Amino acid sequence: MGHADTLLAMGGAFLAAALLARAGVRIGLPTIPLFMLAGILLGPHTPGVVLVDSPEDLETLSALGLVLLLFYLGLEFHLDDLRRGGRRLFAAGGIYLLLNVGAGLGFGFALGWGAREALVLAGVLGISSSAIVTKILIDLGRLAHPETRLILGVLVVEDLFLAMYLAALQPVLADVHGVGETIAQAGKAFGFLVALAVVARFGTRLVGRLIAVRDDELLVVTFLGAAVLVAGVSEVLGVADAIGAFMVGLIFGSTSSAPRIRELVHPLRDAFAAIFFFGFGLSIDPGDVAGVAGPVAAAVALTAATSVIAGLVAARLHGFGAQPAANIATTLVARGEFALILAAMAAGAGLDSRLASFVAGYVLVLAVLGPVMAGRSGWLVRLLAAVGRSPARTPADTAAPVPYAAPPGATAHPTPDDPTPHAPTPHDSPLTAR
Structure with missing residues (x-):
């Protein structure tokens, strides 16, 4: 694309996504699938106006959106919270992974597309979308809810699993021959992750001093450069760029500059996430997706069932009542960026061509269904009550709601299942409230 064409594509993408999402929000639809729908309607695969000829034209901007989303998620989580969660948090995340990854692996073998394809499908069906789940929590104003801490904890356990899973899967997809080559390739990835984890655990004071600056402009340039650079190094070493960005957010989130960074990254995250x-x-x-409609429908039904079951078990493990349990179970259904990463890896490895179309349809359906289920989680509470399996009520369910005073300039967003308004600001982190 030429310079003028690039600017037209960028500006048109931003405006088209904003206008369609704005129209949808007025009738209660979530923004995420609307952004995706704008891309489908204005892309090269549908009749009418073609705003962008190829997804590669916006590849860098899209990658930046993913990096910022995962960087923000890292800011919102601290290693102390992971340690305080202890065995129950790891048990909740482990149960979720066991049910969903196991179901995905079994589904992959049942399709009969091949063993390597089944290994990819295990990750596609098994791991929630951190980007979409984070966006759901922001859109619904649930960042300050007590159950959100568990949701983010499950995501972090999933992210840690994903890092190891990708490192182990890379040589399998690359069809690496020889034990030595396999160990060398996996060792690079694991070594890099261990180095970042050590910095996150022991080096935050030093990092905090290095990035401490009064000028907001310099702070933005610093954290943005660090997140993008580490994401790039991650990809070179065989680790997903999203994992590197998450680890940088984890490190920066423990510094004294963390509150300012959360505030400054907020508009950048929202803008580039839309792209x-x-x-x-x-x-x-849409034509390719139609050819795998049957497997997509079966996979969506399987994921919805296993995610809800795993979410309810995790909620019971932590003593949450009916509504928080329903929030946990439905929020984690969405699948997204990690599935796309796996689809891209599979395409590069020359795996079954149906896999990419399957992942596209599967993610699109769950990107729509996930936010809708999360926003209307009250249906699950009523269903559980009807069958007599509602989790035991806790003081959080029966206590009078605490009056909420929105910060200056904040907008309350009550939801049908959550009448108490919560302002979705980066300051309302359940992980920093003690």
Whole structure:
């Protein structure tokens, strides 16, 4: 693309995503699938106006959106919270992974597309979308809810698993020959992750001094450069760029500059996240997806069932009542960026061509269904009550709601299942409230 064409594509993508999402929000639809729908309608695979000829034209902007989303998630989580959660948190995340990854692996073998394809499908069906789940929590104003801490904890356990899973899967997809080559390739990835974890655990004071600056402009340039650079190094070493960005957020989130960084990254995250989902929409060919509609429908039903079951078990393990349990179970259903990463890896490895179309349809359906289920989680409470399996009520369910005073300039967003308004600001982190 030429310079003028690039500017037209960028500006048109931002405006198209904003206008369609704005129209959808007025009738209660979540923004994420609307951004994706804008990409589908204005992409090369549908008739009418073609705003962007190829998803690669927005590849860098889309990658930046993913990096910022995962960087923000890292800011919102601290290693102390992971340690305080202890065995129950790891048990909740482990149960979720066991049910969903196991179901995905069994589904992959049942399709009969091949053993390597089944290993990819285990991750596609098994791991929630950190980007979409984070966006759901922000859109619904649930960052300050007590159950959100468990949701983010499950995501972090999933992210840690994903890092190891990708490191182990890379040589399998690359069809690496020889034990030595396999160990060398996996060792690079694991070594890099261990180095980042050590910095997150022991080096935050030094990092805090290095990035401490009064000028907001310099702070933005610093954290943005660090997140993008480490994401790039991660990809070179065989680790997903999203994992590197998450680890940088984890490190910066424990510094004295963390509150300012959360505030400054907020508008950047929202803007480029829209382009990430728009860019994903550009890659979807509705015709190809129609050819795998049956497997997509079966996989969506399987994921919805296993995610809800695992979420309810995790909620019971932590003593949450009916509504928080329903929030946990439905919020974690969404699948997204990690599935796309796996699809891209599979395409590069020359795996079954149906896999990419399957992942596109599967993610699109769950990107719509996930936010809708989360926003209307009250249906699950009523269903559980009807069958007599509602989790035991806790003081959190029966206590009078605490009056909420929105910060200056904040907008309350009550939801049907959550009448108490909560302002979705980066300051309302359940992980920093003690």
